[in-house]
Amino acid sequence: MPLLDRDGVKIHYEAAGAGPALILTHGYSSTGEMWAGQVPVLKDRFTVVTWDMRGHGRSDYPQDQAAYSEEATVADMAALLDEIGAKDAVVGGLSLGGYMSLAFHRAHPERTRALLIIDTGPGYKKDEARDGWNANAIRRAEKFEAEGLPDTTRSSAEVRLARHRDATGLARAARGMLTQRDAKVIENLPNIAVPAIVIVGANDTPFLAASDYMAAKIPGAKKAVIPDAGHSANIDQPEAFNAALTGFLKDAGLMGA
Numbered sequence: 373m374p375l376l377d378r379d380g381v382k383i384h385y386e387a388a389g390a391g392p393a394l395i396l397t398h399g400y401s402s403t404g405e406m407w408a409g410q411v412p413v414l415k416d417r418f419t420v421v422t423w424d425m426r427g428h429g430r431s432d433y434p435q436d437q438a439a440y441s442e443e444a445t446v447a448d449m450a451a452l453l454d455e456i457g458a459k460d461a462v463v464g465g466l467s468l469g470g471y472m473s474l475a476f477h478r479a480h481p482e483r484t485r486a487l488l489i490i491d492t493g494p495g496y497k498k499d500e501a502r503d504g505w506n507a508n509a510i511r512r513a514e515k516f517e518a519e520g521l522p523d524t525t526r527s528s529a530e531v532r533l534a535r536h537r538d539a540t541g542l543a544r545a546a547r548g549m550l551t552q553r554d555a556k557v558i559e560n561l562p563n564i565a566v567p568a569i570v571i572v573g574a575n576d577t578p579f580l581a582a583s584d585y586m587a588a589k590i591p592g593a594k595k596a597v598i599p600d601a602g603h604s605a606n607i608d609q610p611e612a613f614n615a616a617l618t619g620f621l622k623d624a625g626l627m628g629a
Contacts, residue, residue, distance in 0.1 A: 373430065374387070376451060376455050378447070378448055381426055381434050382432045383423060383424070383431045383448055383451075384430035385424075385452055386423070387419055387421050388415045388420050389414065390419055391416075391418045392419065392458070392461070392462070392485070392626070393458035393460070394419070394421070395420075395422075395449060395452060395461050395462070395464070396420065396464050397423070397425065397466075397470075398423075398425065398465065398466060398468075399470075399530055400467060400542075401531050401534060402467075402534045403428055403429030403430070403533070403535065403536075404423050404424050404429065405533050405535075406466070406529075406533055406534070407420075407422045409607060410614060410617070413617075413618060414618075417627050418627075419456060419458070421452055421456060423448075423452060425445060425549070426439065426440060426541065427544055427545035427549070428536060428545065431541075433538070433541030433544070435540075437544050437547060438548075439548075440544045440547065440548030440549050441548050441549060442549060442552075444548075445472050446472065446476045446480075449472070450476070450480060460482070460484065461485060462486045462487075462621070463477060463485075463486070464487065464488025464489070465488070465490065466491050466492065466606065467491050467579075467603065469490075470488075470490050470492025471492055471493065471494065472549075474487070474489065474492075474494060474557045474561075475557050477564060477566070478557060481565070485566060485567075485626065486621070487568040487590075488568075488617065488620075489568065489570045489571070489586060490570075490605060491572050491573060491576050491583075492579065494585070494586050495555060495556075496552065496555060496558065497555045497559070506552060512543075512546045513542075513543040513546035516539040516543040516546065517539070517540075517543045520538065520539045521536060521539045528602055528603040530603070530606075533607070562589055562591065564590045564593075565591065567592070567594075567620070568590045568593040569616070569617070570583050570586045570587045570590070570593055570596070571583075571596045571605060571617070573603060573609075574597050574598060574599050574601060575602045576602050576603045594620055596616035598612050599612065601613070
């Protein structure tokens, strides 16, 4: 089980295949296991990196709340690329993982070959809207702190797949990683100059408008709506999702013929 030591915080990751790097980041309260249906499709052309964010799955759950932040997550992603010897990568993720992929591009545009933004929102320009999002994130943290790990049988597919040791990491991740501090990510969308695709499940109602917004604001971005899919479009409809993803990669010249 590969573990990357990040200043004493061990990050679980897996690297499969060979070729240029492609890193996939999971959503909040999920794990890298959510990409099991994509790795076999991509590993013949890419070195596919999947991982568990700090506070999730098989990575460490540090007790220090300061260890959880957007900046720490982006630095973890950069360190994972360093670990496999990749100077750049196709960078993608779902929900919080998609937001962190946008944040990674903002911090490291020279290391981003393309963006895969899946069932994601780009944050908020208005403080009031961001405050509402953050209040909900804090409520999630407080629920984890009070009740521990929940019954996930009615959660979306990527959350049902996840296994966590306890709820402490998820609570701290909600407070430090799910909450947002500013509008820098959404304001950077027009500056994205790499190939990008926005993918969303047709039934993922909370993220449909955000997906339209990102597809309009990112220059040249492609958009794919996956029929009969919810928030975990890659799991709900893997064949349609994989077709959209590989079609984009081929059209962008990143996957060969």
